[in-house]
Amino acid sequence: xxxxxxxxxxxxxxxxxxxxxxxxxxxxxxxxxxxxxxxxxxxxxxxxxxxxxxxxxxxxxxxxxxxxxxxxxxxxxxxxxxxxxxxxxxxxxxxxxxxxxxxxxxxxxxxx
Amino acid sequence: xxxxxxxxxxxxxxxxxxxxxxxxxxxxxxxxxxxxxxxxxxxxxxxxxxxxxxxxxxxxxxxxxxxxxxxxxxxxxxxxxxxxxxxxxxxxxxxxxxxxxxxxxxxxxxxxxxxxxxxxxxxxxxxxxxxxxxxxxxxxxxxxxxxxxxxxxxxxx
Numbered sequence: 699x700x701x702x703x704x705x706x707x708x709x710x711x712x713x714x715x716x717x718x719x720x721x722x723x724x725x726x727x728x729x730x731x732x733x734x735x736x737x738x739x740x741x742x743x744x745x746x747x748x749x750x751x752x753x754x755x756x757x758x759x760x761x762x763x764x765x766x767x768x769x770x771x772x773x774x775x776x777x778x779x780x781x782x783x784x785x786x787x788x789x790x791x792x793x794x795x796x797x798x799x800x801x802x803x804x805x806x807x808x809x810x
Numbered sequence: 811x812x813x814x815x816x817x818x819x820x821x822x823x824x825x826x827x828x829x830x831x832x833x834x835x836x837x838x839x840x841x842x843x844x845x846x847x848x849x850x851x852x853x854x855x856x857x858x859x860x861x862x863x864x865x866x867x868x869x870x871x872x873x874x875x876x877x878x879x880x881x882x883x884x885x886x887x888x889x890x891x892x893x894x895x896x897x898x899x900x901x902x903x904x905x906x907x908x909x910x911x912x913x914x915x916x917x918x919x920x921x922x923x924x925x926x927x928x929x930x931x932x933x934x935x936x937x938x939x940x941x942x943x944x945x946x947x948x949x950x951x952x953x954x955x956x957x958x959x960x961x962x963x964x965x966x967x
Contacts, residue, residue, distance in 0.1 A: 753860060789927055
């Protein structure tokens, strides 16, 4: 799992690439989100467009990231979800909880 | 595609997450010659990873000295995958429903749900001397597994 961080219009965007699976991407995602929060980020967008696979541990880390950020009064949103990643979130009804946007422009605009 | 060749592959791995990749690679190679489409094979891989994760983490407590035995068995009807750990077992009926409103934001507890969703059948066997064996079955020609179809309808637990 490779994660690159950038800024756009006041939002911290994490571009995720690879798999969010146990022992690999799950830890990397956790550390990246905690680092962003530690640097004061309050609006975090996860670019999921290049996530190849996710398992239950990865889903758990997405939930943990969401609660970590929102419990601090911040916003965490996901965008550009591949169909397989979206499907995994749909069948566990997490699409009703997590903020999921179509693409980056929509995600940034949603923060306004 | 020709009739599937009956075969049985057995692996024994130490309880380390990185070994999941090895088993996944063996599954992927096995599926290449079978009448299983890529999408179904992908979801079978996720189910296998969930079974291995449970065995390594919950069954064997991440003790690298404890083994996880895996068997991939192909016959003319489908694929059977068994994953066996050295743990003390658990009650599958006591696993919380991840779709319950109070559980939606829990960070764990979805693995068995995904296994049930992505395979045609799963069952458990608990050894008299300990150890949990989970058997995952996928039939050839069954409707394709997908996380997209019939969303929210899998509430077997």
